Amino acid sequence: SAELGHHDEL
């Protein structure tokens, strides 16, 4: 799943 804490996509 998406890495928690920060989303690297705009």
Added chain:
Amino acid sequence: MNIFRLTGDLSHLAAIIILLLKIWKTRSCAGISGKSQILFALVFTTRYLDLFSSFISLYNTVMKVIYIMCAYATVYLIYGKFKATYDGNHDTFRVEFLLIPVVLLAVLINHAFAPMEILWTFSIYLESVAILPQLFMISKTGEAETITTHYLFFLGLYRTLYLFNWIWRFYFEGFFDLIAVVAGLVQTILYCDFFYLYITKVLKGKKLSLPA
């Protein structure tokens, strides 16, 4: 970063710039839904709060700042400088019918019940339906300026390219974010009708008018 995500971001940036220039050059926001633009400003505000907390890359930071500045400048031009040209009679979509379900969904379905994560989830869900007031307005007026259709085309293209970006990232990086993918699919599907009209009419030099 991959080619789909880069061209997607550039397509998004192009859409934002096209709209801003259209309003600025023609000194008119006729045919533009101010409600959609407020929703987009809200999407960027809730999604990019991490500007102050986590640094991803210079590209990421610069693009977020540009998106936020352009979004608020557009809202200002519509409701401030050129509000005399704002067509409020046709911009009547009930945005509360979008905001309430989106808030509920963000609180119920998210990756983590943490403030920043719920705000990010809210912005993802909201972005998928934020164009509805604009599409509704075009269906009410029955037509759209050609420059506005180019704006919508690049805006729709951006999330379509992101779908390919997610396929790429799943295959090459094992990255998968179900929330972003499902919302992105909904967002892209909402443009299908417009894409059809854009390709069959606008690209053939005709004006976009409804019913098709």
